[in-house]
Amino acid sequence: MRAPAESGVVRTAAWDPHDPRAAAQAAAGRRRQAWRIYGLFGTLLLAAIVGAPLVGSTPLDLRAVLDRTRPFADNLDAQIFFIARLPRVLAAGLVGATLAVAGVVMQALLRNPLATPFTLGVSSGSALGAMLALTFLPTWTGGALTSVPLASLAGALGAVAIVYALAQVRHRGFSTDVLLLAGVTLNAFFSALILLVQYLSDFTETMRTMRWLMGDLDVAGYRPLVIAMGLLLPAAVAFAWLPRSLNALALGAEQAGSRGVPVLGVQRLAFFAASLATGVAVSLAGPIGFVGIIVPHLVRLLVGADHRIVMPASALFGAAFLMACDALARLVLSPVELPVGVVTAVVGAPFFLWLLIRKT
């Protein structure tokens, strides 16, 4: 240890701290590094989009799919690729990206690395809505909208409203402790109601609700995807604006405030954007667990903690990850398909435990 008397001397570093050119180079270097990471994860996602539809009970050959000499009506491979499999793969991408980013935002908002998009009860509210619709409503279809997704979205909105109201009661601001407790309690309460609904339902209904809870990416064509994307758009805009503020929020609310962050507004925006996006994702594909926690942690391990890099990278990697898990689900017991929620949990739980052990 050096003598305190010498500490006034600036230690020499590899660069001169007062050199504007070195600073400009470093700034450009950081920007280049960020784009390199986006590019890398983007390439991974592209590979998944092209590769995942080729996998399944009938293996496809990409050359046959893209064969321009045959008309589309005669090209069975192209039909399977574009009509049967691609919508499902894109659904996996949309849901994976949404849950991964919502996970990042929830972890930053609650200042808790173990938070998930489902921590605040959105998914169990959504599940309760879907259970009620599956059990008590006659199957109703209005265009591309069906009763189950609508009911589950309504359940998610209800859960969001309750948690938000509870978080406001005790504090004028946004207490993350109250949010967490409210979320945990609400999760337990909704789970009890779900059990009650299942107790009141007959065997077929129970079977269908069980299947819904396992998560299912089998969407009917491109229409539901377009609708979901429309609903996700406002959340996506919020997600694009948030990273810089979430970085500062990681230091604590008061610290963020003293750095110029409009803390309350940021917390509100983060809460609503993440919750609503989660609600949309769950109503599209059911509560697919672990994506919202594995992906953010893996990405942080690879690229560091800066949310401006972590959030886009998590979106790209989350999409690719769920596409891969879904391909695995179709492949393992082919021609029987596993529920994708089972695959993410089987892959995810051991990984998560490893994370926990590694920390301690």
Place this chain on the structure above:
Amino acid sequence: MLHGVSLDVARGGITGVLGPNGSGKTTLLRMLSGALRPTSGEVRLDGAPIESIPKRGLARRLAVVPQEIHPVFDYTVLDLALMGRYAHLGPFGFETALDLLAVRRALAATGTADLECRHFDTLSGGEKQRVVIASALAQFEEDTRDEGRLLVLDEPTAALDLHYQIEVAQLLRRLADDRGLTLLVTTHDLQFAWQVCDRVVLLQDGRVLADGPTEETLTPAHLHALYGVRVDRMTHPDGSVSLVPASLVGDRGRRAPTPVLAMHGARR
């Protein structure tokens, strides 16, 4: 809780705030930095009511260093210091060369330049404290000598060992003397206050007990009134001063040495 506290902080110099636990030091700091609004009365920065100043504008002129900081994610030193530039960044943008220059100057000023790529969690307490001070320094506009720049620190040496206490004390003095910052510091350390502060405010039960130049406020009489402890102010032959609390637990020699807990030659 504060009961009618009035305080004018002139530009430049270091003002220390001392008082027992619960005397209102932290409340005072939070009010002066705009984090807490007084129920009555007002706080002004350069003549303007502090709540009327936009948050981003305020952050460029007033920075706060808390006692301790626990980021939830594993940020590097550079990442953490760059968070000080929040008020200078565009809504989506990455840092410009100007931001990086400001941060590197701040890191150099606090002697943490070579820690740039380390992870914050791996630093020692003293290094962490100086990186957080660097992050706060990076908040300021580079060349605003005409506007007051205020650095508020809550017990900056409380968690540090002797070596780092002295380093941080020297750093604070340099910031006030060389860079013309105005510093506001709370502390429990009498010796630190004596050596570092130009002016000391003594708080007791939310009221100002004494306020003035350090030599006039840190007197044995004031300190006895404040803490109920006799403090000897001893001037050494070389002119330096020690503030030494008188022992309240009796003389060491008269305590009987009966060990309750014993350990012999333990290894691990």
